[in-house]
Amino acid sequence: MIHLNIFLTGGTGYIGSHILAELISKQHDIFVLVRSLDRFQHTLERLQLLEAQHVTAVIGDLSEPKLGLSANDYKRIQDSDIIIHAGGPMNIELSQTEAEQAFLNPAIELAELSEKIHKKKGLKQFIHVVGYMSPYNEQNANQNLDAVLEEAPPYEKLKFQADSYIRKALKPLGIPLSTVNPSTVIGHSYMGMTEQIGGLSILVDSVRRNLMPLVPGGKDYWLPMVHIDHVASFIVNLVQTKELASNTYYLLDPKQDSPSIRSLIRQIAIEMQVTPPFGTIPLPLLKSLLRLGIGKTLGIPKESMNFLVKSDFPVSSKLELERKQGVRTSVVPTTLPYVIADLDFRLSHPSTEHHEGFVQRRRSNLISLEKESHGTPVIFLHGTFSGADCFVPIAKQLNDVNTWLVDLPGFGHSPRHHHPSLMDGYVEAVIEMINELNRPVILIGHSLGGLIAAKVMERIEPQIKQLLLLQPVLHPIHGKYKYAGVTRSILKHISRSAFRKTLLKANDFIADSERLDHYSNYVIHDLQSARIRSTNAMVMSALTKAQSFQLKPELWNAQKVRIQWGDRDAAHHIPERFKHIDTTFIPYGHQYPLEAPHQAAEWLRQVLDLE
Incomplete structure (x- = not known):
């Protein structure tokens, strides 16, 4: 050399x-x-x-x-x-x-x-x-x-x-x-x-805000x-x-x-879950319009079209x-x-901090934040209105544990999946990641992530060393979320204060606090993304349907499954057929892993089987 x-x-x-x-x-x-x-x-x-x-x-x-x-x-x-x-x-x-x-x-x-x-x-x-x-x-x-x-x-x-x-x-x-x-x-x-x-992100931002109904220049x-x-x-x-x-x-x-610019913009629109362009506009005309001040109003630099x-x-x-x-x-x-999903997330969270001690990696078709540790991978699956970043406070308290914080498809930095079945697509994505590892893992799931984790364990039980469920969704949720289009529209216009009030009213958070402020800010920034709005709305719609909850807890190995449950949760409960699973109750609501990460981490440290 x-x-x-x-x-x-x-x-x-x-x-x-x-x-x-x-x-x-x-x-x-x-x-x-x-x-x-x-x-x-x-x-x-x-x-x-x-x-x-x-x-x-x-x-x-x-x-x-x-x-x-x-x-x-x-x-x-x-x-x-x-x-x-x-x-x-x-x-x-x-x-x-x-x-x-x-x-x-x-x-x-x-x-x-x-x-x-x-x-x-x-x-x-x-x-x-x-x-x-x-x-x-x-x-x-x-x-x-x-x-x-x-x-x-x-x-x-x-x-x-x-x-x-x-x-x-x-x-x-x-x-x-x-x-x-x-x-x-x-x-x-x-x-x-x-x-x-910069660069491609200007195009991604324009498309996700529906500011690109016409393709610049054409094919x-x-x-x-x-x-x-x-x-x-x-x-x-x-x-x-x-x-x-x-x-x-x-x-x-x-x-x-x-790809032509038409093909590229169409792909971005598909990934962002927005309407693709329906025509073209001559590039000289577009540049002239942007120079007249429209570009500054829309946040599209006139110079960006030169690329x-x-x-x-x-x-x-x-x-x-x-x-x-x-x-x-x-x-x-x-x-x-x-690339598109990563830019989309960073556009919504421009001040996202670098999480010291964690590395962003792609695992099969998912993006995860990982610690550089040895031992059994402990994989966290988040719920709706959440992402890998939300579980960093828990992972930091498990400082000697090989934690992997995963963004499920369509959330965070992970692109959406294209499986014909929404819920099966989530399960398949996690299974593919675990199969690629080719070693036993511990699965921890919160809310939706708990449901997905349980379905994964039923499919590949020998590869799951432990299944730890934090406030898992185990039954259909309220029918008001049935129509994804309506939910998506509400999420587009919801304010930070309205979201905070909703969390407190439902006992998702039991107290006004700095953590509630931090989480509310995260979600409101997250919902600037049409991709993430659509993902949340579609998942919430799927969770209103009974067929999303086809689990067989009577066949689970009760020695490897545990539940931690916040008993102030006003919208969810543990169905009778799960009552034989070892459950620890704490005085919190549905989002307690985010409100009280120290309690969640303390329990996890007690029950984790890392031998």
């Missing part, structure tokens, strides 16, 4: 942090330019890279002379073999001044640094992360194409002028320049996880895309490839292998390198629903 000294900018950003993780795995020595040590530390924690031995953070600022580095740090980074410039904000609404500071000033400083390194020891390669709309390449690097960029917003114009500047500065020096042009960067190629809101237009992990792995493969000539690499698929294109892009250099490396960077169609 080639061992290199690398100087990386943008290491705490979306693309840069993924490049950093890949580089660390290859044992390279890395200097990372950061403005804040705290943010850098947070990045390492999020990527689980705290044990990184070969990374040194240097404090500076891309827009400052000599990158804002101390004299000593500026001298240290001159030992670099490769510079990777991935810095710069993803903000298409930057002003001219902001864009100059973000893109052109850094290009000038990095070109000067490159010359110093090259004179001192020879710079092996400069890797510049730009963007697929840049008009520059090896053939026209010395031409002035400002006229082509005249109508471009400052974000694009200055970013591409920085591309031109670096090309012109490095070519006379003979420094190999690899210009990497990612298209719209979307979530991880398997998990779908996208830490940065001839498309949105080039690339997965974030593919961008990082491609750049790290560039680092490790010897004797590269200067080249430009477009990270996107050929147009014929990509929709008719043309194809040259991918031969990318494909050639991929053939040599034995890798591919194609968009994975089966992952797009996970």
Whole structure:
């Protein structure tokens, strides 16, 4: 393996942090330019890279002379073999001044640094992360194409002028320049996880708010895309490839292998459970309307339409390198629903905190928050109006337990399932996840999650070591939820105060508290998503039907099943045929695992069979 000294900018950003993780795995020595040590530390924690031995953070600022580095740090980074410039904000609404500071000033400083390194020891390669709309390449690097960029917003114009500047500065020096042009960067190629809101999320947000009744441009237009992990792995493969000539690499698929914008928007609409577009609108007309102020009113930046294109892009250099490396960077169609669901959740919960000690993973067709622990997986299944995040307080109190907090299909970060039977689809999704693990698990289910967990155990009983039910729904609920369309409409307009009153009136929460405020805020944010509104409404409708509760508790192994029940629950009870199951009663209501996580965790710790 080639061992290199690398100087990386943008290491705490979306693309840069993924490049950093890949580089660390290859044992390279890395200097990372950061403005804040705290943010850098947070990045390492999020990527689980705290044990990184070969990374040194240097404090500076891309827009400052000599990158804002101390004299000593500026001298240290001159030992670099490769510079990777991935810095710069993803903000298409930057002003001219902001864009100059973000893109052109850094290009000038990095070109000067490159010359110093090259004179001192020879710079092996400069890797510049730009963007697929840049008009520059090896053939026209010395031409002035400002006229082509005249109508471009400052974000694009200055970013591409920085591309031109670096090309012109490095070519006379003979420094190999690899210009990497990612298209719209979307979530991880398997998990779908996208830490940065922007790009595709603008489209997802417009569709989920029913603001896209007409397809921009029509079938001839498309949105080039690339997965974030593919961008990082491609750049790290560039680092490790010897004797590269200067080249430009477009990270996107050929147009014929990509969905048209019409197909993409239709898929988003299906996943969001909203009406698909019924026609098209010429892109120039749409841009004009957005410029007139409609875009600001609707929250759709006029600049966002610039990423929709008719043309194809040259991918031969990318494909050639991929053939040599034995890798591919194609968009994975089966992952797009996970990308869409993840963006949808993050749009509803923009201030969602990173849960320290938990990692988001995809397990079969479900997304889960997991602790890095050994031992039997303890899998939590949530109820309606809830998600994996809601059970973090319980899991934190079970700090030595291998807890997995699962988002059921259509909730949280998990896309909805497409099984013809709503309830069977939930059961099948959990079974598939457990079968993929191929080892015994402990299932814990709350409310709807308790019903699903019980059905799973009846299907694959030998694989369920224990079944622990927290306020499980075991009988049909009130008929007022029978019609999903009515419920969906009510959920769209319900206020936070009305929701709180409903919870207290039903004894779901027995007291006004900070936890009630936190949960109410979570649900109201959740219900901004048409996908999650529809999922809740359809599940509540299914729970009014007797056929959803076809269980055989008389056949259960009573030694492995326990119930904890809040006896102040005003809407639910334990049917007579479940009375033989060991049950612990506590003075709370239906949502007690969220109102009193310490009590739930204390009971779980007493009854969990982790041997």
